[in-house]
Amino acid sequence: xxxxxxxxxxxxxxxxxxxxxxxxxxxxxxxxxxxxxxxxxxxxxxxxxxxxxxxxxxxxxxxxxxxxxxxxxxxxxxxxxxxxxxxxxxxxxxxxxxxxxxxxxxxxxxxxxxxxxxxxxxxxxxxxxxxxxxxxxxxxxxxxxxxxxxxxxxxxxxxxxxxxxxxxxxxxxxxxxxx
Numbered sequence: 001x002x003x004x005x006x007x008x009x010x011x012x013x014x015x016x017x018x019x020x021x022x023x024x025x026x027x028x029x030x031x032x033x034x035x036x037x038x039x040x041x042x043x044x045x046x047x048x049x050x051x052x053x054x055x056x057x058x059x060x061x062x063x064x065x066x067x068x069x070x071x072x073x074x075x076x077x078x079x080x081x082x083x084x085x086x087x088x089x090x091x092x093x094x095x096x097x098x099x100x101x102x103x104x105x106x107x108x109x110x111x112x113x114x115x116x117x118x119x120x121x122x123x124x125x126x127x128x129x130x131x132x133x134x135x136x137x138x139x140x141x142x143x144x145x146x147x148x149x150x151x152x153x154x155x156x157x158x159x160x161x162x163x164x165x166x167x168x169x170x171x172x173x174x175x176x177x178x179x
Contacts, residue, residue, distance in 0.1 A: 003053055009118055011058050012043065019062060026070040035073055039066040044121035045140055123173035127166050134159050135166035 003011070023036040042065050043050075050061055124132060137148045145163070149156040 002051075008047060008050070011055055012047075012062075013118065014055065015059055015062060016040075018059060019066060022063065022066055023070075026066065027073060031073055035066065035070055038069045038073070041120075041140065042069060044118065045136075047121075119174055120170070123170040126173055127169055131162045131166035131169065134162040135170070138163050 019039060020032075020036055023032045023039070027035050039062065043062055046065075050058065052058055052061060124136065127135065133152060134148055137143045137151065138145070143151065145156050145159050148154075148163075149159045152159065154162075
C-alpha cells in the first residue's frame with residue numbers, strides 16, 4: 001500500500017531536522033544549505049520512486065539521496081554561481097531565487113524550508129505539462145534555453161515563454177508578489 005500524498009508530506013516534513021543535521025556532517029558549512037535544499041528538491045522530484053511506508057524507510061532513502069548530492073557538490077566545487085536577472089526580458093528565475101522569495105516572509109529554519117520546498121513541488125505539479133517540462137529542465141537539470149529547445153524540439157522563443165509563464169505561475173501559486 002502506497003502512502004497518501006498527505007502522509008508522504010507529513011513524514012517528509014518530519015525529517016527536515018534530521019536532514020539539516022546530516023548535511024552538517026557531510027559537507028562544510030558554506031555548502032550545507034545548498035546540499036540541504038538540493039536533497040529536498042531531488043526527493044520531491046523523485047517522490048514516486050519511494051516505495052516504503054515507514055519513517056525509517058524514508059530516512060534511509062533520504063540519506064542515500066543526500067549522500068549522492070554531497071558527492072555531486074564536492075565534485076562541482078569549482079563551478080561558480082549563475083547570475084540571472086529577474087526582469088521580464090531575461091531568463092526565468094532560478095530555483096534558488098523562487099525559494100528565497102518564498103522564504104522571505106517565513107523563518108529560515110529547516111522545518112520551514114522543507115515546507116517551502118513542498119509548496120514548490122505542489123506548484124510544479126500544478127503547471128501545464130509543456131511549461132512544467134521546460135521549467136524542470138531549466139531548474140533541476142540546469143539546462144540553458146537553447147539546450148531545452150533542442151531536447152524538446154521546440155523553438156527557443158517558445159521555451160523562453162514557457163519558462164517565464166511557469167515561473168510566474170509558480171510565484172502566483174506560492175503567493176509571491178510579481179515584480
